[in-house]
Amino acid sequence: MKTKKQPITKAILTDTGQVFAEKTNGLYEPVTGKTDWEALSALTEEEIQSGIKNDPDAIETNEAFWKTAKVVFPESKQPIFIRLDSEVLHWFKAQGKGYQSRINAVLRAYMAAQEKISHPNP
Numbered sequence: 001m002k003t004k005k006q007p008i009t010k011a012i013l014t015d016t017g018q019v020f021a022e023k024t025n026g027l028y029e030p031v032t033g034k035t036d037w038e039a040l041s042a043l044t045e046e047e048i049q050s051g052i053k054n055d056p057d058a059i060e061t062n063e064a065f066w067k068t069a070k071v072v073f074p075e076s077k078q079p080i081f082i083r084l085d086s087e088v089l090h091w092f093k094a095q096g097k098g099y100q101s102r103i104n105a106v107l108r109a110y111m112a113a114q115e116k117i118s119h120p121n122p
Contacts, residue, residue, distance in 0.1 A: 077104070 010022040011031065020028040043051075052058050059065070084103075092099040 012020045012028060014020070017037070019031040021031045022028055061069075092103055095102060
């Protein structure tokens with residue numbers, strides 16, 4: 001049986017670099033991922049800085065950035081049962097991992113558009 005991933009509410013980074021996440025029962029378990037920690041550890045500081053510089057998604061986090069930065073927790077989502085046409089569901093699933101989030105984004109965009117129609121700005 002496939003286990004459903006629980007959202008991480010609290011995590012601890014140890015001095016050895018291992019991450020432990022708090023589970024719903026209050027216990028901490030090691031977080032596993034796809035990161036190749038050995039390859040990352042083998043990089044020089046210059047290689048790391050070059051990778052950051054060439055990353056189009058990276059933003060500078062200087063002192064000014066951190067003065068205005070805010071911790072933001074994502075809104076929790078409500079689990080529901082929904083009936084969709086099989087073609088719709090298959091199409092979203094064919095787009096890859098995260099299909100439920102994409103369905104949510106489409107519904108959110110529709111909701112925003114309807115709100116603009118119902119409450120146009122003067």
